[in-house]
């Protein structure tokens with residue numbers, strides 16, 4: 001990867017953006033702090049300058065009151081010379097604003113008398129400060145107007161060299177500090193952003209490896225319970241679910257392939273036998289009947305698969321109508337009575353005369369039939385099957401099919417409702433493994449459910465719960 005591309009890549013990273021944000025906020029805070037510091041320094045310097053000027057005013061005022069105006073003139077001249085004539089100037093004015101004496105003003109000739117300031121002074125009698133900025137001069141000038149005695153005003157000006165110098169130093173310190181702070185903020189920001197995002201990178205790396213085909217990989221969880229750990233946990237949970245789904249789909253397609261293969265093989269066998277050994281019309285007829293039977297079974301299985309998928313996905317609209325569920329189950333028991341008796345089983349129905357519910361009669365009939373068929377299939381001779389319908393309160397109805405047959409092992413209790421799942425002991429019996437998944441799809445489509453409780457060797461009870469008014473308010 002070229003350097004240019006690397007830099008372009010970095011610019012698009014979250015770490016880069018976080019670093020910029022961090023450095024930006026850091027610099028902004030530093031600027032605000034410097035600004036307030038600057039205001040503080042300038043106000044302190046100004047205060048000091050003003051205090052100096054006021055103390056001069058007090059000196060002149062006391063000289064005027066004790067020694068008279070001549071002494072004030074002398075003092076002004078001498079003091080300006082001593083401090084430097086480019087640093088300070090004194091002007092003595094009458095209250096009319098007319099000048100009657102001053103220090104050497106050749107350097108300060110641009111500074112006139114601010115009439116407004118003089119008037120304000122005469123109104124309030126309190127000293128008036130003014131700041132003057134002369135173009136081409138480096139330093140500002142702080143000017144004070146004050147009454148120092150009856151009929152006499154002092155205009156006092158001081159070059160603010162100190163102020164300018166301190167501001168220059170401040171500016172240098174500001175720039176240097178900001179450069180150092182910026183470098184520091186970028187380094188610290190980058191370090192912090194990288195540290196914070198290292199977990200995200202791990203998740204990304206794992207996701208990449210998974211997309212390359214290793215679905216069993218998981219993101220390591222640091223057990224710090226932070227956001228990254230939450231992300232890793234959620235990601236791992238999602239992977240567990242995907243892996244389960246993929247395994248489920250794989251198992252299901254294996255099962256479909258297997259379950260479709262057997263009837264097709266049988267059909268082929270019948271056809272082969274017809275070809276090789278068929279001699280009479282009767283034989284051909286019986287072989288054709290066998291083929292039709294196998295094909296019917298196959299079509300039935302495929303149809304059941306379709307109904308389950310559509311019912312689960314909610315594509316099949318339920319054809320809901322009012323029906324008497326007690327009557328419907330009783331009728332089903334009557335129909336299954338004879339196969340049960342053929343196997344030496346007793347089937348007993350108990351329940352109220354009528355219970356009205358809303359539901360899809362065809363689907364519910366088939367669901368009950370599946371449960372009764374299973375109970376007969378998986379119960380040995382002389383067994384007993386109890387079918388009960390009861391009110392589950394005002395809102396629902398319960399249909400329980402209890403047998404004392406072979407029972408189901410704990411590990412099978414959940415998967416028996418999956419498509420094509422058949423417990424090992426029942427493989428010898430005829431079946432497709434679709435009956436219970438059909439029953440569950442129907443119960444759930446009616447906003448109900450089906451549960452099972454079982455003890456191996458003692459029997460099982462399948463309980464269907466159906467709400468009385470699915471789809472009606």
Ligand code: ADP
Pocket residue numbers: 370374375378403405406407408416421422423424426430431432433434435436437460
């Ligand atoms: P099938 O009966 O065609 O195999 P089902 O979906 O109806 O398919 O049932 C799935 C599996 O659940 C059966 O293969 C069987 O192992 C088990 N099973 C269902 N009902 C009973 C029952 N009443 N007693 C014991 N096992 C049962």
